[in-house]
Amino acid sequence: MIRFALRRLISLTLSLIVASIVIFAVIEIIPGDPAAFMLGVNARPDTVAALREELGLTASAPARYLAWVTGMLTGDFGTSYTYKTPVAGMIADRIWVSFPLAIYALILSTLIAFPAGIYAAARRGRLGDVSVMAATQLGVAVPNFWFAMIIVSIFSLKLGWFNAIGFPGWDAGFWPAIKALTLPAIALALPQAAILARVMRSSLLDMLNEDFMRTARAKGLSRRQALWRHAVRNAMIPVLTILGLQFAFLLAGGIIIEQVFYLPGLGRLIFQSIQARDLIVVESVVMLLVFTVIVVNFAVDIAYAAVDPRLRGRR
Amino acid sequence: MSLLTIRDLQLSIHGTPILRDVDLTVEAGKITAITGESGSGKSLTALTVMGLLPTGSETAGTVALDKVDVLKASEPELCAMRGNDMAMVFQEPMTALNPVQCIGDQVAEAILIHTKTTRAKARSRAAAMLERVGLPNDRFPLSRYPHELSGGQRQRVVIAMAIALRPKLLIADEPTTALDVTTQAKILTLLKELVSEFDMGLLMITHDLAVVADFADEIVVMQKGDVVEAGPTGEVLQNMQHPYTRSLFAASGHQVDLPDAMGAEPLLRVTNVMRDYPVPRKSLFSPPGVFRAVDDVSFDLGVGERVGLVGESGCGKSTLTKAILGLDPIQGGSITMGGAPVYTGKAPNRAVRRRMQVVFQDPYGSFNPRHRVDRLISEPFHLLDTPPLGEARQHAIATALEDVGLAADDALKYIHEFSGGQRQRIAIARALITEPDLIVFDEAVSALDVSVRAQVLDLLAELCRKRPFSYLFISHDLSVVRSVTDRVLVMKSGQIVEQGDTETVFTSPQHPYTQTLLAAAPVLPDLT
Structure with a gap:
């Protein structure tokens, strides 16, 4: 198990190196040079030259790549051109919104999806199953921003339980911050929960037809006991896959929800930086997201092996 | 009074009649075999006894296990009986075990469901049962997973699970069909020993008449949901009354009238063939290992042979x-057909392949x-x-x-x-x-x-x-x-x-x- 984790760790490192090269190369191959691109078409040549100097674009590409990577490793992400502040600080502020939001949403979606999926599978074809499936159908179909607006109008505007927009920051205390993230987390979580519940249900139904389920029943387990003790763990593999993909989406794809709730998250940061052509910020945030996705995949791989002993020896 | 008595058992699933008036008995310490072709209702008879019929099943008649009518028992009563009074071994050992749970836990679970005991005690009883079915703990610790065992070993685990609480009745549905002949012989011997040791009744389902003849005390021949012939094995085989039994017996020992082989001019020539598979490296820096699946095999196959x-x-x-069909490359020797190699370069040789x-x-x-x-x-x-x-x-x-x-x-x-x-x-x-x-x-x-x-x-x-x-x-x-x-x-x-x-x-x-x-x-x- 530990050897398996080490092997996955090596491949994780390799993926990170490849990803950083690709991101660097993409920024590199943007027509013209980054300085000219960032300043737009009407920039004066001497401004461009000054920016080139400031960005260190006069050095060779490998040297700049190395400087970028070593900078990131020491926590120096460069300085934003538009805001004139260190990128590291900007990301740090935003990450304390996006990360908790993504985890909050993931926990909610798991808490909704697992019971719903298991409930539906256990009552296959009966009313409970049909209603859960109808609800998930709706959850998948409804766009999350529209759903966000609906819950804002009910819980904030009508009932006044939550603030409609904004984030007080963690300095305001843990519970106020969590409270501010609750509506966005629900809006993010519900469509994901709908997908996850469907995967959980179908994966469980596959398991219910397996021979070992009949063996479990022949031992004297009731239908429900057999489901919980033998089917659920076997059904986890596809569910974990989806869960890993969803976390990456929740982190980066929360942008629409961040806009709706006016939250200062990573999604908005990257959106604003692209509009401002602040490539330094874009580059760093993208690298950070890639890093997160790769680490999440690593965690999912480890979880696979924890769930399924057959996967431990391989790869 | 027999251990298991089935009288006038009728079964229909979603209105389709499956079993008609099935009668059979199993005595304690004896083996009754049900035989017949696929679709004759053998397995469904067994599942009826276990109360594990698919949804939409309707039954009539009596299935009495030690005076309890299984057909009239409620689901909680059946759960209490399954694994305790009656247990079952299935055909496919490769899939009959939960792949993500170690064998010790799976056997111990059967004990824990029915007896008030501690986990540690259940595990030690599981270890004793595994030992009894021929999986000694020093070589097969409780922490083994099913994928680390062969088909025969897995079937032993399933048997250990079934007999853990010494049930009165054991049902075995084609327990050896998926196994090799030598493994089959060992599993059959084990079952026979367990029957006399535990004074257990065994209801065995098999399509293999040769197995039945060697093994069973009583035989029941089924055809299309009907019992067509039943009785002590020796009597039934000596004195087959029903034409279906006779045809089944004749088909089992069927001799084919093969035309004489032609001259031995070689067609396929397999010479010193080696086929290696890579196996995972032992450590990160050791060279990849190989497993030699085919080792220095040579033979000729003549035209018309x-x-x-x-x-x-x-x-x-x-x-x-696969190597002969040119689907895989070989690592040594040669395979030729009519003088031409079956595999050239990186692909099968089309001229030979056709x-x-x-x-x-x-x-x-x-x-x-x-x-x-x-x-x-x-x-x-x-x-x-x-x-x-x-x-x-x-x-x-x-x-x-x-x-x-x-x-x-x-x-x-x-x-x-x-x-x-x-x-x-x-x-x-x-x-x-x-x-x-x-x-x-x-x-x-x-x-x-x-x-x-x-x-x-x-x-x-x-x-x-x-x-x-x-x-x-x-x-x-x-x-x-x-x-x-x-x-x-x-x-x-x-x-x-x-x-x-x-x-x-x-x-x-x-x-x-x-x-x-x-x-x-x-x-x-x-x-x-």
Whole structure:
């Protein structure tokens, strides 16, 4: 198990190196040079030259790549051109919104999806199953921003339980911050929960037809006991896959929800930086997201092996 | 009073009658075998006793286990009985165990469900049970997972699970069908020992009459949901009353009338063949290891000769077959057909490849369900440089279908419209359509019922008479190999340990391994 984790760790490192090269190369191959691109078409040549100097674009590409990577490793992400502040600080502020939001949403979606999926599978074809499936159908179909607006109008505007927009920051205390993230987390979580519940249900139904389920029943387990003790763990593999993909989406794809709730998250940061052509910020945030996705995949791989002993020896 | 008494059992599923007036009894300390072809209701009778019938089932009659009528018991009562009073062993050991739970926990669970005991005590009882079924703890600790065990070992775990609480009745549904002959013999011996040791009744389901004859005290023959004949094994076999029993018996020992082999001009020549598989490295920096699946194998197969290949699973039969078909490269030696290599460069040699075809075991999995039969059986035409088109193609398809005893009209049907035996005929038609010189039959009749198998084997003999061709017949079923081959190769751990004239090898085996194989194979009693 530990050897398996080490092997996955090596491949994780390799993926990170490849990803950083690709991101660097993409920024590199943007027509013209980054300085000219960032300043737009009407920039004066001497401004461009000054920016080139400031960005260190006069050095060779490998040297700049190395400087970028070593900078990131020491926590120096460069300085934003538009805001004139260190990128590291900007990301740090935003990450304390996006990360908790993504985890909050993931926990909610798991808490909704697992019971719903298991409930539906256990009552296959009966009313409970049909209603859960109808609800998930709706959850998948409804766009999350529209759903966000609906819950804002009910819980904030009508009932006044939550603030409609904004984030007080963690300095305001843990519970106020969590409270501010609750509506966005629900809006993010519900469509994901709908997908996850469907995967959980179908994966469980596959398991219910397996021979070992009949063996479990022949031992004297009731239908429900057999489901919980033998089917659920076997059904986890596809569910974990989806869960890993969803976390990456929740982190980066929360942008629409961040806009709706006016939250200062990573999604908005990257959106604003692209509009401002602040490539330094874009580059760093993208690298950070890639890093997160790769680490999440690593965690999912480890979880696979924890769930399924057959996967431990391989790869 | 018998341990298990089934009287007038009727079963219908979603209104379709499945069982009609089934009567049978199982005595404590005795073995009752149910035999019959697939679809005769054997397994459903067993599942009725366990109360594990599919939804939509309706039953009538009585199934009394020690005075308790199972049919009238409630679900919680049944749960309390299953695993405690009655237990079951299933056919497919590879999938019968939960793959993500260690064997110790799975056996201990059976104990924990029914007895108030601690986890530690249940585990030590599980260890004792595993030891009893031949899985000693020093070699098979409780922490082993099913995927780390062979099929025979897994079946032992399933048996340990079933007998953990010493049930009064054990039901075994084709417990050895998926196993090798030597493993089968060991599992049957184990079951027999357990029956007398625990004074347990065993209801055993098997399609293999040779197993029944050796093993059971009582025999029940079923056909289409009816019991057609029942009684003590010796009496029933000596004095078969029902025509179905007689035909079942005749089909089991079916002898094929094979035309004489032709001259021994070599067609396929296998010389010192080696086939290695890479295995995972031991550590990060050690060189990748290799597993030699086929080790220095040499034999010739003459024009018109029929050769059998026998051996246990994992001995390298399938690997060798793939190499012969040019599907895999080999790491040493040569395989030639008519002098030309079967594998050149990085691909099969087309010129040779079109002269051989293959028929696989599984008549259900080896066809694309979305293609019509004409497309399925004309697929080998892609090997030809100028495949027949239009009329000629239709004619070839019709001829191939008629050759295997089907109608030309069947070309327009889909595969799900055919039974297992018909599908295997279609597989043979697909192999025949390019008129190859060599056909490889890879366990081609193993999944078929005895009577269907007998028909397919007769078809082989008939095809040989019509147009002589050579075949390599791979099977674990020694009696079948004996009846349809001229020469036989015995394979063990990647090597051919004995080869020779089929009759000679079977009557006076020289190699100890061949002797073990033949001794382990159950044989039909000679009733004449």
